[in-house]
Amino acid sequence: MQEENHLKAAKLKMDRVREENERLKLTLSQVMKDYHSLKMQFNDIVQEDHPKKISTDSDPSDDESEFVSLRLGRFSGDLKLGKKKRTSYNENKSAKKGELDGLELGLDCKSCVSNSTQVSKNLKPEKSFDESREEGNFIEEFHKRAKASTSGCDDILLHSPLKKPRVSVRTVCNTQTMNDGCQWRKYGQKIAKGNPCPRAYYRCTVSSSCPVRKQVQRCMNDMTILTTTYEGTHNHPLPPAASTMASATSAAVAMLNCSSTASPPVHGGSATSATTSPSLLGFNFTSKNPTTNSHFPTATISSSQSHPTVILDLTHDNKFSSSLFSNIHTHSSPMSLNFSSFNNPWEGKFSTFSQPSVYNNSIHASHNDHKIAVATKDITCDSTFQSVLAAAITSYFGSNVDGKSSSFSQPWRNFLNKFTQPMDSQQKN
DNA sequence: CGATTTTGACCGGCGC
DNA sequence: GCGCCGGTCAAAATCG
Numbered sequence: 131m132q133e134e135n136h137l138k139a140a141k142l143k144m145d146r147v148r149e150e151n152e153r154l155k156l157t158l159s160q161v162m163k164d165y166h167s168l169k170m171q172f173n174d175i176v177q178e179d180h181p182k183k184i185s186t187d188s189d190p191s192d193d194e195s196e197f198v199s200l201r202l203g204r205f206s207g208d209l210k211l212g213k214k215k216r217t218s219y220n221e222n223k224s225a226k227k228g229e230l231d232g233l234e235l236g237l238d239c240k241s242c243v244s245n246s247t248q249v250s251k252n253l254k255p256e257k258s259f260d261e262s263r264e265e266g267n268f269i270e271e272f273h274k275r276a277k278a279s280t281s282g283c284d285d286i287l288l289h290s291p292l293k294k295p296r297v298s299v300r301t302v303c304n305t306q307t308m309n310d311g312c313q314w315r316k317y318g319q320k321i322a323k324g325n326p327c328p329r330a331y332y333r334c335t336v337s338s339s340c341p342v343r344k345q346v347q348r349c350m351n352d353m354t355i356l357t358t359t360y361e362g363t364h365n366h367p368l369p370p371a372a373s374t375m376a377s378a379t380s381a382a383v384a385m386l387n388c389s390s391t392a393s394p395p396v397h398g399g400s401a402t403s404a405t406t407s408p409s410l411l412g413f414n415f416t417s418k419n420p421t422t423n424s425h426f427p428t429a430t431i432s433s434s435q436s437h438p439t440v441i442l443d444l445t446h447d448n449k450f451s452s453s454l455f456s457n458i459h460t461h462s463s464p465m466s467l468n469f470s471s472f473n474n475p476w477e478g479k480f481s482t483f484s485q486p487s488v489y490n491n492s493i494h495a496s497h498n499d500h501k502i503a504v505a506t507k508d509i510t511c512d513s514t515f516q517s518v519l520a521a522a523i524t525s526y527f528g529s530n531v532d533g534k535s536s537s538f539s540q541p542w543r544n545f546l547n548k549f550t551q552p553m554d555s556q557q558k559n
Numbered sequence: 560c561g562a563t564t565t566t567g568a569c570c571g572g573c574g575c
Numbered sequence: 576g577c578g579c580c581g582g583t584c585a586a587a588a589t590c591g
Contacts (some may be wrong), residue, residue, distance in 0.1 A: 316564055317582060330583070335563095345582090564589070570582085 296361045297379035298441040300349070303356040307346050309369025310358070312336060314344065325350045337366035353446050361437070382440035 302310055307330075314332035322329045327348040334340040342362040349355035362377045368376055 265570085317585095319565075320581070321585095323580065329581090477588090562590085565587085567586095569582105569584075572579105572580085572581090574590100575577090 184220060293357075294361055294437060295383045296359050296437045296439045297382040298357055298359040298439055299375075299379075300355055300357050300441065300443045300445050302445050303355050305455075306330075307332070308356060308358060310375040311369050311373075312342075312364075312375070322347065327353070334364060334453055335366070336368070350425060359439070378442070 299308075307314070313335050315335045316330055316332050318331040319328050320331070321327075325347060327350060329345055329347040332344045332346065334342040334344075339360075342360065342364050344361070345359040347355075347357050347359075349357060360375075364372075364376055415466070
């Protein structure tokens, strides 16, 4: 009798799970449908805007070569590995810790020597004096390249080298940390004010002398959201997966640097006072309608007194963003740059985006059309920013995973191509 | 037994 | 000067 009851209960449970499964399938198919339709529409828009540019600028087979490669710490000849023998990237270990189930930023960023110089122009060192001493030649070369820049991006960091820029990445992640391809050792944990979740401190252990640190903290409002804050630049070669993240963060830092000049003069003129400016860059791509904004990744530039910070929000669920930002950067009026991703570029790459709630809301094409139009129009105002932006997007979404196929859809490629046009041609527009 | 994590102590910057 | 707070250190504990 009891067994029968158990059986019935189990059957009921199975039915419920089956129903849930069906619901998820439906959601997935809806997302896929949206994706394809948006992809088509985006393609149309880009083609209409710049039909010739896209078709004539480069060989289609050479699409990826147009992408900007940002690789800090990868200048040849200056690679000094630490004495530690542990230079392999032990994925088994990560798997043991459950990281393989977590976020995987395992997309390679195509390394283009010819193009990297161009980007280096836009990048500025993000080192403190101490770190500069440590890194010797590497940073010298970096400075040389930075000085050779004609981009006009003044560097607040050169003027105030102690204020190391940071890049925060917000992701949905169920594991302790997201797997960014690098090897880290935890060296501390603290309960930070304003958030009961402990903040963990990690340092890069790929090279013993690597100055890169990261902080990992869960969002108080949504425990599934993980905020990873990177600081510093790797002074060693990185595995492809790690260089992807490094490129993205570097791009974000460069974005931050450029913002310092693009922002209107603010009282005091210090880096920190920029936070009081409601529109840091003078750009605002964010939709006025908050309800249409929930699916798009945003990069937020803000600055605390000690650390200018770029926040890349990859959660798809920006309803938490405002509260989080207000918690972390209480002095900031962060500006949102809405990249208006049409498809779901994270799909399949961020494996922990498994929560149905993330995808449950459907994406409306009309809104996206409007948003991408606004975005492309406004972004073209700043060409330096464009390459940086493109680099960031490229590195995050994967320009070329294995050298054979790009994970970008054609609309994305066109979009990126548009932003990686030579600056001169952009400015003439 | 070496590598890694944990955790309390310590340090320095900042605001009052 | 003092206290708060973020960040780091380092000894002990744990893991593989």
